[in-house]
Amino acid sequence: MRKLAVYRLKPGMKIARPIYNANQQMLLASGTVLTATFIKKLEKLNIPAVYIDDDLLPGVEINDVVSDNTRYRAINYTKKIFHDFHYTRSLSGLDGMERVVNNILDDLLDNPTIMVNLVDIRSTDEYTFGHSVNTCILALITGLKMGYNESALKQLAMGAIMHDLGKTLVPVKILNKPGKLTAEEFDIIKKHSEYGYSVLKKARHFNAISALVALQHHERYNGSGYPHGLSGRQIHDFAAIVGLVDMYDALTADRVYRRAYPCHEAFEMLSAFGDYMFDYNIVKSFLHHVAAYPISSVVKLSTGEIGVVMENRPGFSLCPVVNIMFTAENEKLKYPVKLDLSTTPNVTIVSVIDDDEFNKLMDNKTGRQLFY
Structure with a gap:
């Protein structure tokens, strides 16, 4: 079983993990033998890569850190929350989001030897929702390693899964621009952290510290981040954790403007950021559970x-x-x-x-x- 870019697929190859569309409906089940028609459909849906079964590692499974059911329910619910807010400017259903993060946390607690070996594959058109869920998962893995209690973990998780809500207020043509952003466009995108915070801090039953994650997740340890140029201990640990895992997930995902970085390159980049871009202890805690060379490499x-x-x-x-x-x-x-x-x-x-x-x-x- 190994990950392969869609443009490298050939008829006759066998799918190792199910493939879902933007609505989390299964398109191809595990064991499906690819045809030219199937491959063209994957390309049309902007699915960048899939996991295939071949003779390189016969019978070897690469397991996700949470169940498929937990992950895809979380993505669907996040999509609903974001879409509803985008069209109505009303933030409702946060009690349901609490159930979502509880399910993620339960899955992680059932897996005492967590290792991130599997890269979450998502359509480039549906990046934000899968990214929000994966950021939540990776933040919780880091929080568990740092010894946070259950209450703190849930606050961290809620902040992580909602950290990019402000992007719903950024014009889509700028957010998904395939080319380089102008200085003006980048300034507009940078506003998303303040937009998200302004909404979440007023939301009923949403913790103030969780809301702070949306505001501070682009601040950096050395003061080079935004929106306020905070540094060191001025940045809340939850925001620093989310900022770190947000960067890792972004690096290892295919984007409209570039292909994903290999895991070992992303690992190396983050390793160099300790006590520079991010607090060293947070970097160390996160990388403790991340495979630089995932199974099948x-x-x-x-x-x-x-x-x-x-x-x-x-x-x-x-x-x-x-x-x-x-x-x-x-x-x-x-x-x-x-x-x-x-x-x-x-x-x-x-x-x-x-x-x-x-x-x-x-x-x-x-x-x-x-x-x-």
Whole structure:
């Protein structure tokens, strides 16, 4: 099972995880064999990538940190709240949103060894709703690692899932502009944090600290953020957490103006931001549960050997368990060799084999003998 961009799909490939449309209706079930018609439909719907089953990792599942049912119910409800507010300027149904975040928290509490291995795939047209839910999930994972109690976690979650409400007041043509924003357009987009706060702070039954998340999630530890240029401890921890995971989710998602960054590149960027863009302890807590090299990543080791990531564990984000499949001379091994990088500090991952390199590997004689 591995993630593959839609433009690289070929008829005959098999879907590994169900694909949903913007209304969270299932388009293709797991196990569906792709046809040219199906692939064209995915392209038309602006779905950037899918997970496929192939012989690289037969029988290996990449599990989400929450159930599909929890995730898609949350996306649907978030979409309803945002749409209703956009058209009526009335914010209702927040009690239902509390139930949504409770379900997310329950799923996470049932998963004591959380590792973010799966990138949430969403239509570029429906980015905001999936992003809001994933930001909530990632913020809760960070809050759990930081030891927050249940009350604090729920305040954090509500702030996270509603953090971009203000974008409903930004013109869509600017929000979804595929090219570079002008200075004036960027100034308009930056207003979304104040717009959201002004609405949420007046909402019945919405916690004042949760509302502060909407206002401060673009503030940065070094004072370079907006809207008020706050720094250090002036920024509430909840807003700092949401700002960090908001950035990670944005980096690893396909956007109208660029393709997603690979997880290891996003991980490296955020690692460098400790006590610069974000508080170091928050960065450390978040990355504790994020796989730099998600399961099914094809990686090259410092020994020159090539293998596939099979397992990730909390606290060892850069040191997965790898099945070595090729020697340094690109010769296939008759049987894969399991290597736990957390116990072999002299061996590290030096690069990730991208789709182009992987296809070349598959096309040569040894690759075909190994994988098929």
